[in-house]
Amino acid sequence: MTFGEKLTRLRKREGLSQEALAERLGVSRQAVSRWEQNTALPDAAKLLPCARLFSVSVEWLLDNARGWEDQTQTAEPAQRTETPAAHGNRPWYIAGGIVTGAGVLGLVAMGILSAVFPAVVSEAPVGVEWVRVYDGLTGFLKLHNVEWLFALWAAVALAGLWLLAQPSVRKENQKNSRFSPWYAAGVAVALYGVGQTAWYVQQGRMQDLPLLALFLAAAVWCTVRQFLRLGGEPDAAHHWRERVLTLLYTAAQAVILLLTAEAGFGLVALVCHIGVYFLCAGVMTGRRPGRRKS
Secondary structure (H helix, E strand, O other): OOHHHHHHHHHHHOOOOHHHHHHHHOOOHHHHHHHHOOOOOOOHHHHHHHHHHHOOOHHHHHOOOOOHHHOOOOOOOOOOOOOHHHHHOHHHHHHHHHHHHHHHHHHHHHHHHHHHOOOOEEEOOOOOOOOEEEOHHHHHHHHOOOHHHHHHHHHHHHHHHHHHHHHHHOOHHHHHOOOOHHHHHHHHHHHHHHHHHHHHHHOOOHHHHHHHHHHHHHHHHHHHHHHHHHOOOOOHHHHHHHHHHHHHHHHHHHHHHHHHHHHOOHHHHHHHHHHHHHHHHHHHHHOOOOOOOO
16 A cells, blocks of 8 residues: 555545645645655655654555555654644734734723713604613713724724634635635625615615615525525535524624614624624634544
């Protein structure tokens, strides 16, 4: 059994793609492909990490006379050595942690200020006979006209979450998922549009009803298309997990719609929709298929 045949079988046993193995060993995908085709062998510096990764001996890997049933385990357990790719992820985590922390601190500070300096604001929308009263954080933001600042801190926190999600999103093997970030983004944007046009219609701008219907139709279409895509997932377990997560994502976006449409928060609503989208996209595209045990 050749080195290339052994490497291919070990890689598939662990559920790794050529890209994922290359990332672990700090080489290119083309190098792994050449090894598996027996047109080249890894140098000495890569042989030991490769053997440790699969918990086999270097001698067994290089001995073509020994077959799969003759593989010998290494005396020491496989060690997860820090690859160049893993080291390269540190700046993402550091920057994401700092930015997310700054955004969260800003939001917490505004929450504390609204508790220390409570405010009550009333508004009478045009064309209606009732008065809407805002208190708590909402009243504080409206009284001091700092809704934009709240949205800014929320955007900073979301940018930090985006940075934290990048190492997972950038992995090549995330292509195994049939989840479409584009349709998820369509749901977020369409529901934001529904919330804003519903707010305008509520204030008497009935000419926005066709636009409201258009946004609502777009949200339904994107949701249905997402579920149809996930229906083609060959892995049954992966299939139902992704559908459940997509259902939870859509429900979360709908809750944001209901809360912000009633409050009339335009920019804050947009930030919330985008935030839930980034969280969902990071989880769905960053999750790797479970590794199979030998």
